[in-house]
Amino acid sequence: MTARLGDGFIFRPEVETRSPGAQAKRDREAYRRQLAYLFANSAFHRDKLGAAGFASPDSVGELDDIARLPFTEKDEIRKSQADAPPLGHHQAAPWDKIVRIYSTSGTTGDPCYMPLTAADLSAWVEISARSYTATGVRRGQRMVTTYNAGPFVAGAALDTFNLLGACHAPVGTGNTERLAKALQKLKADILVCTPSYAQYLGEWLRERQIDPRGIGLKRISVAGEPGGGEDGFRSGLEATFGAKVCEAMGIGDVSISLWGECDAQKGMHFSGGDYVHVELIDPGSGAPIAITDGASGELVYTALAREAAPVLRFRSRDHVIVWTEPCACGRTTLRARCIGRTDDMLILRGVNLFPTAVRDVVAGFRPEVSGALLIKPNAPGVRQEPPLPVNVELGAGGEARSGLAEAIEAAIRARLVATVRVTLVPYGSLPRSEYKTKLVSHPH
Numbered sequence: 001m002t003a004r005l006g007d008g009f010i011f012r013p014e015v016e017t018r019s020p021g022a023q024a025k026r027d028r029e030a031y032r033r034q035l036a037y038l039f040a041n042s043a044f045h046r047d048k049l050g051a052a053g054f055a056s057p058d059s060v061g062e063l064d065d066i067a068r069l070p071f072t073e074k075d076e077i078r079k080s081q082a083d084a085p086p087l088g089h090h091q092a093a094p095w096d097k098i099v100r101i102y103s104t105s106g107t108t109g110d111p112c113y114m115p116l117t118a119a120d121l122s123a124w125v126e127i128s129a130r131s132y133t134a135t136g137v138r139r140g141q142r143m144v145t146t147y148n149a150g151p152f153v154a155g156a157a158l159d160t161f162n163l164l165g166a167c168h169a170p171v172g173t174g175n176t177e178r179l180a181k182a183l184q185k186l187k188a189d190i191l192v193c194t195p196s197y198a199q200y201l202g203e204w205l206r207e208r209q210i211d212p213r214g215i216g217l218k219r220i221s222v223a224g225e226p227g228g229g230e231d232g233f234r235s236g237l238e239a240t241f242g243a244k245v246c247e248a249m250g251i252g253d254v255s256i257s258l259w260g261e262c263d264a265q266k267g268m269h270f271s272g273g274d275y276v277h278v279e280l281i282d283p284g285s286g287a288p289i290a291i292t293d294g295a296s297g298e299l300v301y302t303a304l305a306r307e308a309a310p311v312l313r314f315r316s317r318d319h320v321i322v323w324t325e326p327c328a329c330g331r332t333t334l335r336a337r338c339i340g341r342t343d344d345m346l347i348l349r350g351v352n353l354f355p356t357a358v359r360d361v362v363a364g365f366r367p368e369v370s371g372a373l374l375i376k377p378n379a380p381g382v383r384q385e386p387p388l389p390v391n392v393e394l395g396a397g398g399e400a401r402s403g404l405a406e407a408i409e410a411a412i413r414a415r416l417v418a419t420v421r422v423t424l425v426p427y428g429s430l431p432r433s434e435y436k437t438k439l440v441s442h443p444h
């Protein structure tokens with residue numbers, strides 16, 4: 001028996017400590033059941049697979065052959081819903097079985113609806129109970145969350161917190177003063193928020209002469225955008241609050257909190273065992289990438305037991321590094337760290353550059369800088385010519401020391417092989433957010 005980290009509590013040990021081989025065997029069986037279900041119930045998938053030359057579940061073959069099948073893109077889901085409103089051709093369960101409908105925020109066009117049957121909803125609760133347990137949520141702890149849960153998929157996490165038995169005070173976003181009060185008055189142990197908001201909250205408190213460490217938070221569970229697990233950014237947050245920072249990640253069309261990081265902080269554990277199959281692909285060519293320790297690529301998901309709106313080879317646009325070696329916490333599940341969204345990636349003379357990676361390098365220069373930055377490409381689009389302009393904000397009350405901009409440029413060149421031109425700007429001049437902070441501003 002190896003020593004385990006923390007209290008060693010694992011929500012579903014029979015799944016989360018299962019051998020990868022035993023999991024693969026179960027996934028093959030679930031995949032065959034799901035494919036039979038798709039052909040019987042999903043016009044969207046039946047038509048797509050038929051067009052790709054697969055006329056029956058048998059012709060599709062085994063899970064090991066999945067890379068032969070076409071991807072599902074988010075745009076196809078949107079189009080399916082526009083063509084057959086309200087839920088789309090991919091609705092695969094009858095209305096009387098659907099118990100919940102979440103939607104996207106609809107900031108770009110119409111909201112996209114995500115229906116769940118009772119079985120789908122309980123699967124989400126199970127999956128996120130595993131991942132939130134990994135990030136340290138326990139019975140008896142006081143937890144303040146900033147999810148604006150109402151219409152959005154994060155709402156399903158409320159059911160998870162009930163199941164875990166944490167003492168949960170939902171505060172939402174929109175009022176940082178109310179959040180700070182809740183943390184102080186309720187003597188919260190855990191804060192759940194986006195990495196951007198955690199960073200902003202630290203500044204907000206300090207500007208009001210409140211020591212963030214004095215609040216007494218033990219943990220911050222960050223989710224909603226990539227970068228919360230990157231070393232420079234994370235250690236800055238941990239130092240600010242004197243709290244452990246662990247990451248979680250979900251994806252609306254597949255599951256909330258599908259990944260959750262344990263105290264080892266060596267990547268987020270995959271928590272969707274028995275419900276979701278994971279692939280890694282090259283985002284450019286779509287070619288499969290073998291899941292081995294240290295491999296990197298875009299995550300692709302296939303539902304294994306979904307009823308209302310199952311996805312098959314769904315492209316996440318999340319670019320990750322994965323690890324397969326056993327973890328000190330005792331879980332045997334795949335681990336991942338999201339490097340960034342493929343959609344946010346810039347290409348600088350053939351080098352892929354993720355804005356969150358730039359933020360991580362810049363965070364290493366705190367407190368001379370605040371950690372806020374804005375990448376300002378000269379040209380529209382993904383491909384950029386170096387040097388890439390980056391505005392970096394000075395720390396509170398800070399004067400730019402000579403050589404600081406050059407030192408940041410050198411660190412980015414050394415770590416990310418990218419040539420940027422840093423312009424230092426005054427503290428407080430760049431945008432902050434209680435949700436996801438914009439890191440890139442293209443010319444219009």
Ligand SMILES: [Zn+2]
Pocket residue numbers: 262263264269327328329330331
């Ligand atoms: Zn672990």
